[in-house]
Amino acid sequence: MNIFLTLDxxxxxxxxxxxxxxCMLNPTKDLLKILDPWDIKISFFVDSGYLLALEKFKQSYPQLETDYEQVCGQIRNLADSGHGxxxxxxxxxxxxSYDGKRWIFNRSRYKLADxxxxxxxxxxxxxxxxLTRISGKNPVAYRAGGWSAQPFEHIGKALYENEILLDSSAFAGGYYQSPHQSxxxxxxxxxxxxxxxTSDPAIPVEGGSFTEIPISSIKVSPFFFWRLAFFKxxxxxxxxxxxxxxxVQSPKNALLRMLTIPTVSVVSMDGYKSSMLSRSFAKYERKLSAEDNFVIIGHPKAFTPYSLKKVEEFVKETVMDHSYRTFQQFNSLTQD
Incomplete structure (x- = not known):
């Protein structure tokens, strides 16, 4: 199978x-220590709004100048090394905004639909x-912040205008509604x-304008979340x-649901969810062909020593018999 490691x-x-x-620099460095010996590349979905905010405020705050240089330096190094x-x-x-000590978030317009x-x-x-200025390469894929890619019409027009025709926001069975995410x-x-x-990344359309490579998903029992709560x-x-x-705090009803009935989750390398990597992959391998895709999501901020160990185990189990890909590589192959 084609395995995509993707990080927000x-x-x-x-x-x-x-x-x-x-949240970004150190966990990324530690993950690369695991992947570099195997020459495995990652697709980094970079929060570009953060980069623009740093550019806006760094002249007034030396700490932000330092953050900007370090984050941009890592992004450039990643791009030069073949990561997406x-x-x-x-x-x-x-x-x-930034008040000199911390970021002040106004979440009244949290998704592009706003x-x-x-x-x-x-x-x-x-x-x-x-992203192009800093990395030297044009992005070819999009992932919505908070998975909030719907409604897609305005987003799709903007992506098409910027020659981005790949999306990886959807995951089968996913559903969430809150004041901020949808x-x-x-x-x-x-x-x-x-x-x-074409108009909704959740719904396939023959001859559509965009390609969806969904994040792989798995059903999770309440027992998993009780174990997670225990470890914490x-x-x-x-x-x-x-x-x-x-x-951002989840609504209480969403937390109660996870603790009482089976729910659907993305296949993730974050925290304790990394314990399900091998089991999830085995299920997809049984259902799909060798040419199909298995997409793992992660967030460097949510890495733990345990999760990095599980990622290393998963890589050793799969690297010899499967192909690790980036969306940049996928895009090049489909255009040839």
Whole structure:
């Protein structure tokens, strides 16, 4: 199979953003120590709004100047080493600011659907430009911030204008509604690793303008989340995240649902979810062919010593018999 390791490269967006060093730089370095010996490349979905915010405020705050240089340096090194630098838009950066000590997030416009068609085009174009300036390469794939890729019409026009025709936002069975996030992938076909679409990344359309390479997904029992809560309660260092920020709080009903009934999750290399990598892959391998795709998502901020160990184990299990790909490589192959 074709295995895609994909990372959403970003800070936290809750009460504390965390630092670039702990949320992005250090965990990425430690993952590369595992992957470099195998020459495995990653698709980094870079939070381009963060880069633009750093450019906006760094003249006034020396710490942001340092963060900007270090983050841009890592992105350039990643691109030069063959990793993919792709578009990941969290548009709440449009309304956020820095007070000299921390980022102040205004989440009233958290998804691109909260902006007009003209604003969406301007945002996407500006975000593509900053990625190209820093990495030296044009992004070829998009992932919506918070998976909130619907409604897609305005987003699609903006992506098409910027020559981005690949999306990797959907995951079969995914559904979530909150004041900030909104997505419905319940119609996304299970074990379908690639399809065309036009107006909704969740729904295949023959002859569509865009290609969806969905994130692989798996059903998760409540027992998994009870175990996760247990590990957090006892404070096991192996399960301590690299990131030093705080996430946006989920609604209580969403948390209760995870603890009481089976739910659908992305296949992830984050935290304790990494324990399901091998099992998830085995299920996809049984259902799909050798030419199909298996897409893993991760967030450097959510890595733990445990999760990196599980990633290393997974790589050793799969690297000899399967192909690790990036979206840049996929795009080149489809254009040849």
């Amino acid at each position: 490269y970003e800070l936290f967006f809750g009460s504390r953003s965390g630092t670039a060093k702990q 630098i792709e578009l990941h838009v969290h548009p709440h950066w449009e309304d956020s 902006f007009s068609e003209e604003q969406t085009l301007e945002i996407v174009s500006r975000h593509c430009d900053v 997505f419905d992938f319940r119609e996304t076909p299970r074990f379908c690793s690639q399809y065309l679409f 309660t006892i404070g096991n260092e192996a399960h301590n995240a690299y990131g030093d920020g705080a996430p």
